[in-house]
Amino acid sequence: MVVIFNSSxxxxxxxxxxxxxxxxxxxxxxxxxxxxxxxxxxxVGLIGAxxxxxSSLLKVITKDLLxxxxxxxTATGLRFAIMHQTIPHHTQSALAFVMEGHHEYxxxxxxxxxxxxxxxxxxxxxxxxxxxxxxxxxLEALAATILHGLGFTKHEIHQSVNSFSGGWRMRLxxxxxxxxPSDVMLLDEPTNHLDIATISWLEKFLKSYEGALxxxxxxxxxxxxxATHIWHIEQKAVKAYKxxxxxxxxxxxxxIKAQQALSEKQQRAVAHMQQFVDRFRAKAxxxxxxxxxxxxxxxxxxxxxxxxxxSFTFEFQAxxxxxxxxxxxxxxTVGYDKQHPVLTLxxxxxxxxxxxxxxxxxxxxxxxxxxxxxxxxLPLSGEISYSPKLxxxxxxxxxxxxLHLNESPLWHMKEQHPQWPLQQIRNFLGSFQFPGDxxxxxxxxxxxxxxxxxxxxxxxxxxxxxxLLDEPTNHLDMEMRNALVLSLQEFTGSFLMxxxxxYLLESCCDEFWLVDRGQVKVFEGNMEDYEQWLLNRxxxxxxxxxxxxxxxxxxxxxxxxxxxxxxxxxxxxxxxGTLANIEEALQSPDLYTTSQHQHTIDSLLxxxxxxxxxxxxxxxxxxxxxxxxxxxxx
Numbered sequence: 001m002v003v004i005f006n007s008s009x010x011x012x013x014x015x016x017x018x019x020x021x022x023x024x025x026x027x028x029x030x031x032x033x034x035x036x037x038x039x040x041x042x043x044v045g046l047i048g049a050x051x052x053x054x055s056s057l058l059k060v061i062t063k064d065l066l067x068x069x070x071x072x073x074t075a076t077g078l079r080f081a082i083m084h085q086t087i088p089h090h091t092q093s094a095l096a097f098v099m100e101g102h103h104e105y106x107x108x109x110x111x112x113x114x115x116x117x118x119x120x121x122x123x124x125x126x127x128x129x130x131x132x133x134x135x136x137x138x139l140e141a142l143a144a145t146i147l148h149g150l151g152f153t154k155h156e157i158h159q160s161v162n163s164f165s166g167g168w169r170m171r172l173x174x175x176x177x178x179x180x181p182s183d184v185m186l187l188d189e190p191t192n193h194l195d196i197a198t199i200s201w202l203e204k205f206l207k208s209y210e211g212a213l214x215x216x217x218x219x220x221x222x223x224x225x226x227a228t229h230i231w232h233i234e235q236k237a238v239k240a241y242k243x244x245x246x247x248x249x250x251x252x253x254x255x256i257k258a259q260q261a262l263s264e265k266q267q268r269a270v271a272h273m274q275q276f277v278d279r280f281r282a283k284a285x286x287x288x289x290x291x292x293x294x295x296x297x298x299x300x301x302x303x304x305x306x307x308x309x310x311s312f313t314f315e316f317q318a319x320x321x322x323x324x325x326x327x328x329x330x331x332x333t334v335g336y337d338k339q340h341p342v343l344t345l346x347x348x349x350x351x352x353x354x355x356x357x358x359x360x361x362x363x364x365x366x367x368x369x370x371x372x373x374x375x376x377x378l379p380l381s382g383e384i385s386y387s388p389k390l391x392x393x394x395x396x397x398x399x400x401x402x403l404h405l406n407e408s409p410l411w412h413m414k415e416q417h418p419q420w421p422l423q424q425i426r427n428f429l430g431s432f433q434f435p436g437d438x439x440x441x442x443x444x445x446x447x448x449x450x451x452x453x454x455x456x457x458x459x460x461x462x463x464x465x466x467x468l469l470d471e472p473t474n475h476l477d478m479e480m481r482n483a484l485v486l487s488l489q490e491f492t493g494s495f496l497m498x499x500x501x502x503y504l505l506e507s508c509c510d511e512f513w514l515v516d517r518g519q520v521k522v523f524e525g526n527m528e529d530y531e532q533w534l535l536n537r538x539x540x541x542x543x544x545x546x547x548x549x550x551x552x553x554x555x556x557x558x559x560x561x562x563x564x565x566x567x568x569x570x571x572x573x574x575x576x577g578t579l580a581n582i583e584e585a586l587q588s589p590d591l592y593t594t595s596q597h598q599h600t601i602d603s604l605l606x607x608x609x610x611x612x613x614x615x616x617x618x619x620x621x622x623x624x625x626x627x628x629x630x631x632x633x634x
Contacts, residue, residue: 013039015078015184015212016061021070023056026605030056034070034238036231038184043206043213045223045245048233050449050477054216057231057238058082058186061214081182081211083190084173089569090161094152094172097161098143101176105136139179146175149201150194151362167193178205187215191222192474195362196500197534218478220245221502292506292526313483314432314456318493319463322387325349326466326494327373332382334365334372341380342368345520354494357509359523359530364515366498367397370468373496393464397471399455405444409434409454412443416458432457448475456484465493473501502527575611582608 021034030053059065115123147157150171170193191199203225223245230241230248241248327350335342342365358366371377374394413425429439452475488508506527514523
């Protein structure tokens with residue numbers, strides 16, 4: 001029997017108590033026997049592989065989803081702030097949208113407006129007193145500060161919500177949750193659309209939050225910096241750990257290590273990092289990176305143990321060796337318009353084995369530089385020469401655009417490797433967790449994370465010796481991110497990488513280049529130094545990602561993109577309406593009065609599943625088009 005009620009019988013300090021919770025999805029249990037307690041000021045990182053029920057657990061906590069078994073007890077009058085995952089569509093300003101998150105303030109404002117219309121002085125005085133108690137006169141300034149911290153300029157906070165791209169509108173959803181008065185804040189993947197600068201700001205904000213926090217994230221550095229506890233979903237159970245993500249990994253690894261010996265593969269990963277430390281320990285310009293790598297050695301050991309337990313690993317194997325230099329450029333001018341170049345690049349040499357991380361704020365030109373080196377963009381001036389044996393592999397942010405979504409993983413692999421026998425293709429795809437008949441399914445039926453994993457499979461199958469990786473961790477869960485860390489650790493070729501995953505950059509890159517104000521230069525320091533550089537740089541300038549620069553696409557192509565986006569939005573709105581009608585039908589008490597309605601229930605559930613699949617595919621396509629449009633102005 002499910003019992004849900006407010007109670008203070010568990011003590012003043014207890015905020016939420018989950019007792020013996022079980023939740024099913026399509027007849028199969030996501031988890032059972034869940035016992036969890038949440039206390040004030042705890043900051044919980046909720047982790048687990050994609051599809052294990054993390055978002056569903058948040059819905060159970062907010063009572064938007066009823067568990068199949070167990071009890072949920074919450075403190076009386078508990079206030080929640082939730083970051084919604086829907087893309088907002090509003091003509092109001094960004095500031096007004098964020099202010100709407102403060103429901104008590106908005107209600108008082110409406111009451112005040114009515115009191116003024118009725119010239120009711122007594123009510124006016126009473127309402128103004130309540131607004132003063134809310135510190136309402138500083139509320140708009142707080143909302144503007146939050147928006148500024150998330151990368152919006154003073155001018156942009158007054159622009160229409162609909163004028164922003166999908167990624168920036170998701171930042172508005174986050175800002176609304178941060179402003180709303182709450183005792184418990186629930187954030188689902190808040191860093192997905194943020195760069196390192198705004199992630200760093202968010203960490204500081206959440207550390208100062210006085211309520212309890214539960215956040216779903218696959219960003220280990222973010223969780224290390226903010227989490228006081230970890231809730232881990234695995235094997236249909238949820239286990240609580242005290243400490244941040246690294247503490248959780250150590251505890252989990254100790255348990256696993258007790259059951260197995262360290263593998264030879266782990267030793268190779270550690271040896272690679274030790275080689276870097278030994279090589280650069282005495283070099284002044286590399287000293288900080290060497291120290292960072294020493295600290296990371298223990299974490300790499302932990303990851304290797306855990307990754308072997310999770311059994312998913314892959315390799316980037318370089319098929320051919322190359323001679324130095326791998327790549328050389330003359331001084332370059334880079335961009336889409338000679339009158340407004342994005343970057344100027346000095347004479348540059350990349351040698352065999354170089355492992356470079358590109359740093360810089362959104363819109364600085366990092367992706368443009370990778371496009372140039374990948375041959376997707378010609379320099380406005382200057383030349384690039386490649387080693388004769390160089391095989392370039394490029395993972396683009398808008399990688400979905402490179403796929404034929406109506407075709408299957410098997411079809412794509414056959415196109416790329418026509419000489420491979422069918423069984424070899426199936427074995428390879430199986431190693432990337434596309435087993436059995438999954439290889440025949442259209443890619444549009446897969447999630448964004450699965451599509452990203454498939455792009456990495458295509459890249460790994462090519463055996464390139466020079467990789468260009470633009471945000472390779474987007475949509476990936478922690479297991480896949482760990483596998484990517486290990487694969488890059490053992491990669492013998494060269495790579496340049498853009499990522500907002502600080503741990504990935506720190507663990508895999510031997511040097512960093514800073515892209516800033518149209519210039520590219522070597523950055524002497526580690527990721528902590530970069531975060532300090534961002535802090536010193538200040539926020540007085542508009543985030544480059546939001547500035548309008550020369551379009552990278554011809555006007556006709558841009559208009560076509562915008563038309564496709566509007567068409568997708570119309571389709572998604574229609575499906576959301578259908579899903580709302582299905583939900584309403586499923587909530588009808590009459591539907592469950594007799595077993596005769598079981599066929600109707602099954603039909604509704606099947607329709608809901610199909611509609612949701614279609615919606616997921618449309619949303620993934622929509623995100624890809626939005627990113628392409630954003631990149632056209634970066």
